[in-house]
Structure formats: C-alpha cells, structure tokens
Amino acid sequence: MKTAKTFQPSRRLILKAGAAGMLASAMPSFVGAQGAPIRIGFQLHRTGIGASYGRWYERTAQAALKLINEGGGINGRPVEILFEDDATDPKRGSEVVEKLTVQAGCDVVMGTLFSHVVIGSAPRAGELKVPYLVCSEGYHVASGMLNRWTMQPGITDVRSQISAMAPWVGANLGKKVTMIFPDFAFGHDHRDFFTKAMAAQGGEVIAQIAIPPTETSFTRYFPQIPADTEVLYHVMVGPAVLTFVKELGEFYGSGAKPQIFGFIDSLEAVDTATPGLEFLEGTHFWEGHNRVTPADAGEHEAAYRAAVGVDDMGASVSDAKDVSTYSHMFSTWETLFAIKAGMEAAGYTGPADRQKFVEAMEAMADLPYGMERPQGAKRFNGKTHQVFGTQNISQVQGGKLIRVHQTSMEDGAYEDAVDYTAMAF
C-alpha cells in the first residue's frame, strides 16, 4: 500500500490535463487499426488517498494506449481504455470491476496500486472470470492469496525488491539497521522481508519503529532510534510523507546522523530539491525506475519520457515542479504491452477467449528490454503470476537522485509460494 505527495501543479495545467483526459476517454483513438475495439477497463485512484498516483497512472496509460493504437492496436483491432474511479476503496473497487466487466463489456480489467483495493477486487474478478492485471507492487499475488485470474505482469513485488537490495545495503552502508515503517501490511512486508534478508547477510535489524497509519506528525518517534544505528531504513506512505522526511531532517539537524536508506515511496512525486530536504544529500534510495535519466540509460528511455510527457528530471515537461510518480507509473505502461502480447499470443478475439489469454500470459517467461518495457528486461513467473525485474539504488547528489547501483534479476528471486496454473479457472 502506498501513497505519495507533493508536487506543485499549476491550476491551468490541471484543468488542461483534465480536459484532455475527458476528450481522450470520450473519443477512442482509431488511428491505424480497424474493427470493433478491444476494451480495457482501468480501475483508477481518482479520488481518495491514492489520487496523486492515479493521475500519473492515467497519464502513462494514455501514452501507452496511443502508441499501441498507432502501431496497429491489438490483433489489428483498435484499443480503448475505460477509466473508472475506485475512490481508493476496496468496496467500490469491487463494484468497479463489476461495472467495467459486466456493464461496459471490457475484455480485461487493469488493477491499481493500493493493495487493499486489489485484494478487495480480486474475488469478484475471479467470479466474473475476467483477467485482472494489477500494478500494485504488493506481495499478495505471488503469495498465493488471490486467484488464477489475477496477475501482476508490470511491476516487481515488494518482497523481491527488498531481497534484491538488502545485500547492497549490508555491504555498503552498515550492518546495524533501524527500520521506520507504517504499521500496516505494506510496512510489515518491509519489516519481515528486510529483517530476514539482513540476517542472511550477517547484519541485524536492531529496532523496528512502526508508525500508526493515522499519524500526521512523527518527531516523537525519532528518539526511539538507537544511538548505535548504522543505517536508518525508512519507508513511509500517505499524504504525510513530506512531513515525515522534513521532520527527520529537523531531528538530525546539523548533528551526527547514521547512513540513511529510504524507499522512494517516502518521496514519490516529491521534488528532492524541496526546502527542508537538504539533509538528504548523500543518502540513498531504492527506485523502481530512475526518476533522473541515468547517464547510461537504455535506448528507449528518451522515447518513453517523451511519450508520457516527462523530462529528464522526472517532472512534467510543462511544469518542472510537477514531479511524477516515476518509480511506479511505468507499471501501467508495461502492463498494457503485456496485455497486447498476451492477447496476440492467445489469438484473442473476444471474452470467450479470456481463459486462453490467461494461459498465454502464464506461458510467458523472458520479456526483453524494449519500448514495451522501458524500465528494463523482466521475467514473468507463470506459476506465481508475478513478474521480476531489476532494481535501482540511487544517491542524492546535488539534490538529484543519481543511480549508483542496479541489481540483477537473480538478486530478487525467491522460492515460489504458489502454483496458480494448478488451480481451476
């Protein structure tokens, strides 16, 4: 579960973006493809605490859709996306799956970021026997908690991310770690998997500070950080992330401080040059997809940024202060291209082929780097319905996030916990 904050949209820009979005959804693009369109439903955090992610998810998905339609659509048919707000609420999420599938007749439904919405919606998708492709980063798909119709082909889950990074943290930053995380499932995944991974490295988590989810002020928790902490590991979500990071800076002030390693979720959509964040200079972050274009970026990076409308700093091209949710939003792009690949492999013609589509997805394995996967090459595990990719560790240098390490796909591997292919449809 996650949220993020803080960029500075201009009002004019938002109105423009809104108008463009309405036009786009009202008039599906028919460029370069013929026949009845393939309809993809999209559960979107348009309101509620996930709204700041939803905006960028919509924008990225629109960009990918345009590209797909320009390239001839799927199986020669045009593609359209129907966005529907889930209010970042599991009950409404489930209703939206219903609406998109039954009323709007969508072929597949794309799921969203917050894991409680995904978990609340998955049962209905399974009952309706509609493929449900989620972009939530949670460990709930690969853990076997959901069903055969739910897949996560666009983003690595949090367990894999953590397993891949922990060795680097232990080897480069320190062995005694204090963790600060939100006191709910997403934070508990971090707590459990990181603690285990550190122990495997001969390191130790010496304190775990769980922050209640209703908290809006954090300073009082910081004294619980033991003095012999070598690395402070932080991950925070929700509208208060910027407050959290600022208060951490105030707390350490100009005094001595440990190495700091954060999940970018603590700072997603936040400008690293925001006043009050100077203390982050020299600290490290995990990034799913590097916000600042790395010097050795792949050949498709520039085209992807141009298509979504993001500059080399990860901000909107029309407003440098409007920082994107860059580390997560690629997942909607890659999921759309995964749908295209799956449908083409299955020879998908309509809802009757939904099962064939799932089977075709399950048969996928190596997914090479390309315009379809701007974040990097991936490997899809058909049994666990989860994709695995590479992770990045960046350091704040001169107020910018500069990549200093990239993990390999193997670093994030773990044993399968489920074989969905053995389950009935």
Add this chain to the structure above:
Amino acid sequence: MTAARIWALHLALIAALFAAQYLLPPYHVTNLARIMVLAVFAMGYNLAFGYTGLLSLGHALFFAAGMYGGGLLSYHLGWTALPALIAGLAAGGMMAGAVGLLALRTTGVSFMIVTLMFAQAGYLTILYFGPTTGGDEGLNLPAAGRSLLGFSLSADGPRYLVALGLFSTALLCCLGIARSRLGRIMVAMRENEERSRMLGYNPFTVKLIALVLSGLFSGLAGAAYGVLFGYVGASFATIQYSILPMLYVLLGGAGTVIGPFLGALLMFYLIDFASGLTSAYLFFVGAALVTLVLFAPKGILGTIRERWLGWLP
C-alpha cells in the same frame, strides 16, 4: 385495513426484488445484491437512530464486528457460511451491547463522539492484530467459507437469493418491531425520554435493547457482505462506513421501514451514475444531499408519509 395494506406493500417489495433477478441486466442484479445487504445494515442503523433517536457515529464497529466475527472463523477455522453468518450476527449484537453499556451513559453529541471513538479504537485494533486480521489489506475468504448448505455463494444466483433472504427477513423483522409494543416504546424514547421514564420505562434498558438489535442487524450485514463478496477488510471499519448508513437512512427517511433500502439504492446509483458522467462526481453527490435536506428534510419516505401516506410504517 391498514395492517393489510402495510403487509401487502412490504411483501410486494420483496416479490419485486425476487422478480428483479430475472428482469434486470446482470450488472444491476449484482448491484441489488450489494444494496440489499447494505440496506440490512441501514435498517439496523435506523432502529437505533430512526426509531430510538440514538445518533451513533460508530456503527462501522458493529458492521466490522460481524464481518470479522464471521470472516475470521471461516478464514482460520474453515467455518462454512451459515455458522459464519450466525457468528457475525452474534458478534455484532455483543459488540453493540458492550459499547451500549458504556456509551449510553451519555447523550446527544457526547454519544456521537463516544461511539465514534470506540469505532476508531476498533479500527486500530484490526490493524494492530494484522497477522490475524490481514490488517489494512484484508483477507480473501476461502471457497469453503462461501458455501451455504452446499451452494457456492460466489455464483450470482445463490448469492442474490441469500441476499434477498437476509433482506426480506430483516425487512419483516423491522416491520414487526416497528409495529410492536417494543417499537412504540423505542419511538417514545426518541420523542420524549422523560415522559417515557414516567410511564415506567427505563431509558437505559430500552436504548440498550435498541442498540443491541441494531448491532445484530449490522453484524449480520457485515458477515453477509464478507461471505457474499469474499473480502474482509479494515476499510469497512473506518468512519466512512459509520456515515454511510446514516446517509442511507436520512435520505430514505428516518423511522420508516423501507426508507433505508430506498436510501441505499438511491445513494448507490447516484454515485454510480454521476461517476460515469464526470470525474467530479462527489460534487454532485454533495449537492444532491444539500438539495434533499433543503426540500425533503425528512427523507424521501418521511416526506411522502407526512404529505400523503400517513399509514406508512
């Protein structure tokens, strides 16, 4: 005469809802199943608020007590739907009884706040016991937990019938209560507590009974929502789910038997319809509420009863 008319109306509603599953498109059938379960919740809220005058902001706690009371037993111990529903019913009633014993020492705005705070503590407790409850993410119930007397509730037909069965039972119970001596005492407590006391009724006892009844309905609805739709989660314990039944009741008409259903139905479709038209749908929901309260302050059925149909229960 009146009695016959009243029973005819309510049985006709049930018959119409039975027929609806064959007449309506599938999308609306599933929506109706959801609405009927939510209406049971709202009817429970109506017993406390509409009839007895207890303005609670903590009913999410009773709904969640039922949802988890049934859901956890089916998730961890493999209970099937029927015992889970009964467990949820009992959990809702017991939670309401416990809250009532304390909260009913207060009245008015203090009662609102105390119930709200108990519900907030309940929500945090669900998060605190995350390994058992699934925390904020929640749990998907296993297939066994969703089978009732051999029928799988994940299939649309049985689900609709179970929802209809629960709704009809609740509706008729509610009608029975409203027309009973107890119902009259509950209303008396709302209308003039001091006079009721001087007629020999202990306000505390009457309110506690009303709250426990309300908790039973809410708990049953919570358990049913979990069992019928397969998901149990902490979001159902948030304040939003305390406000929802209040809105349903006020929209449909507080202190009317069918009002909660009508309110749930309208509210559901108001959101569903408006969100299809515009991304700013909450604005229209808000405007609709303000308009309604300005021009039909007693809710839809409350206004109809006042103007035209005085016999409506």
Add this chain to the structure above:
Amino acid sequence: MSFGPFLLLALMEGMVTAAVLALSAAGLSLVFGVMRVVNVAHGEFYMLGAVIAWFVTTMIPGSPAVAFVAALVIAPLLVGALAAAADGLILKRLNYDPEATIVATIGLLYMIQQAVLSLYGPNANPVAAPFEWRIQLPWFGYSGYKLFVVAAAATLLLAVWALMTRTKAGLVMRATQIDRTTARAFGINVDRVYMGTFALGAGLAALAAVLIVPIQQAHYLMGGDPLLLSFIVVIIGGLGSLRGTLLAALIIGLSDGVISMFFSPTLAKILATLLVAMVLVFRPQGLFGARA
C-alpha cells in the same frame, strides 16, 4: 537517547500537538457553543485555509514572510465569506435542525473536497514557513517554527477569549448562546449573530490552518483529522468553555506524546482513544463543564 531528552522531546511535541488542537478547536468551540450545531464541514474550512495559503504563497513572489502574512489575512476572509454564504443559503433555511444540519454539512464536505480536488489536485504541497529557524539542542534538532505555532495558539485563544468577554459582539453571542428566544426579545438579530458566528468559526479554522500548514502539508483530505480531534477537545473541555478547550488540548496533546513513549505506537493510539472515550463516558459534561 537517554530518558531526560526523550521526555523533553515528548513534552515539546505534546505542546505542539496541543497548540494544533487548540487552534483547530477554537472555531468549532465557538460555533458549537453558540449555535449548538454539529458542523461536519468544519474540517473542510480548515483544509480550505491551508490550500488558500498554498495558492497565496505560490502567487506572491519574494519573501516567504510577506506571502505568509498575506495568507493570514486572505484565507480567513475568503473562508469566512464562504461560510456566511453557506449559513444563509442552507443552514438558516434548515432552522439549524440538528439532523438536517449534519446531512447538509456532509453534503458541503463532499462539495468542498471535490472542488479542491478538481482545482488544486490530489497532492500534498508544502507551504514555506515565514522564517527558517532550527534549534540545535545537544541531543536533537527542533523546528523553531513549531515553537512559534505554540505561541500563536496562545495568542489566538487569548484574542478569542477577549472577543467573547470584552466586546459587545461577544456579549451578543453569549446572550444568544444562553437563550435564543430571549435574545430575540431583546432586539438581537439572531440570524445575523448566527451567520457571524458561523463565519467567524470558519475563519478561525482557516486562520489555524494557515498557521499550521508550514509544519504539515496542504492536502485535500487533511480536514478529517482536525474535525475529529476538535470535536473531542471541545467536548472534553466542556461545551462553550474556552478555558476547558485549552486544558483539554493540553491534556490530550501531552498524554498522546507521553503514552507513545511506553507502548507500541498503534497500541498507544488505541489506549489514548479509549481513554478519551472513557473520560466522556464518566464525565459526559466534560472535564470543566458545569453539571447540568
């Protein structure tokens, strides 16, 4: 960190929490005390104040202090005007009926939230403090602005107290509070008093938000927390008692800070919540309200 500095920090944080509570509760105490209506949209007036502060500070270039002072003036005026309109167009027509008012203000809450979401966006945006000043203690650093918030809260409460007890407007409001009918018989225009009180309460919420937003962020959902906490503070303090409101804010703020030293944070929240509920159960008139 050793216990002494730990406690010091907990107390300082508790003071700040108390100040934030007292600030956001002052307006509600007034509306609730004088008009006896439950304004569910109170938190949204607070949120609007913070968002307007962001717009104002973004538009006015140059020194953050100048922009901040401008926000301190503009936000309460705009929000107060909006509240006056809401009172005249909606609440007055409902005759302040308690149930109808709750529904109407829930409707208002949705409308304000959606309007802000559409026009301002879903993000939490920082508002620069009027000055940058950090205190470096031997054990930890601390934001000087937070201490300023404590002082501002004290000043504001003092001003409200003076308004209520030392001015004619205050006298009129207190008279209306005690008996609406009698006040009317004495020639007080109760409608205008209500509108003024409602606007003043909303303006105070906005003013509080401008003061607080530099240590939090402006976000369209930020109104929920102050609403709940303000209600709790106002009721624990005793209806319409500013002194009680202040003391309740101090008690809740400090106990919240100190309880969280001894229990796991979520458990601490549960205990603190139940504690406040129990206070209400066994002292329903509030800690400092007169027995009915």
Add this chain to the structure above:
Amino acid sequence: MAALIEARGLTLHFGGLRAVDGVDFDLRAGEIHALIGPNGAGKTTLVGLLSGRRRPDQGTIRFAGEDITRLPAHARVRLGIAYTFQITSIFPRLTVFDNVALAVQMQNHAPLKESVHAALERVGLSGFDRQIAGTLAYGHQRLLEVAMGLALGPRVLILDEPTQGLAAGEIEGFKALVQSLVPVASILLIEHNMDVVMDLATRITVLNFGKVLATGTPAAIRADKAVQEAYLGA
C-alpha cells in the same frame, strides 16, 4: 387507614436554597390528598422526590411498607406511582392512541385496544384516538395526560396542576373523573384552584418555604390560623 406513601424527613437543597426541608408526609390509601402552598413552596419538588424524579439529600420514602428511597422513577411507576406533568408532557408527534397505548402496555397482559379506548372514554377523548396528539387543543392535551396516568392503572396518581388551562366546563367533568378514581387509586393533587381543592380533597397539606405548615381536612385547614396568614389570607 394505613399510609400508602410514608415519607420521613425529606430534605433537598439546591445550592443554598432548601427546596424541601425535613418534610414528613403520609398519603393514605383511598384518599384524595391536595398539596397546596404559595409559588416556590416546594410542591413540585416534593412530588418529584415522591415520584423518584429527584433524589433526596436526606430522608426516607416508603411505599406500601417498602423502602423505595433509592428506587429510580421508572421502577416506582412500575410499583404503581404514576405522575402527570405540570407542564403538559405528551408525545406530540404520535397519535392519541399511541400515547395512551404506551401507558397501557406497561402492564404487559392488558388487551391493548380495549384498554386504550376505555381510558380515553373516561377522560372524554373518545373518537380522538387517530389524531396526532400535538394537534389537540390544549385542554384536551391535559386530559390526554391524565388518561395516560389513568391507563397505567396506578395505586397512587400524582396530578401536578391538572386543571391549569382547562375551561370551566371541563373542570367540572374533571372533578367527577377524579372522584371516580378513588378508592381504587389514591390521589395526590397539586392544585392552585382552591374551589377544586376544597371540593375534591379529603385531606390537605400546606407547604411553605419547603416545610409542612399544616395537614388536615379541608375544614381544619380553612380554620388554621397559620395557613390563613401564610397563604389563604395573602
């Protein structure tokens, strides 16, 4: 005759004011006992103590030999002490039928409809049963209040200024009604209308400044010098 209600040393203070100050009071079975005294003498406070709406600071109350001092008001109603309010207190938004039914159904076994209609008939409100109580004329609301008291089937009926606001014709009917209640029930009557008091009461207690000034038959009270000074003469 044995005392049905036996109060000894009842005292209740409001701040510095002794509203009821060491009152001994007996209500005998079958009597109509009027409680009179100037405004502020403590009449309503005293019946408040007897009915359980208030708790005394000191003193004891026995009902049919049983100590009921600490019994809450609703429990006393169940024992048979009914109270009708000084300021009309009915359920204005409910029908007349429901108002009375609420009283009737206190004794769970009673057949509802018949008993309600019987009670309404006794106070002369037959035919009003479907009307919303709040829309009744004021005098009728007073009668409804009495009907509710009657319908409880009480052993003691406390009537707090029942004739206030009644027209002259209505008062005559009311007097006949009260007389018809004894000796099945005993009546404690607070009344300002001296004609009503003198016609109805078998005994009278005079309160002044929270204390009992005198108790006795109407004739004795009329003759009492202290009473004449404090009250009748005034």
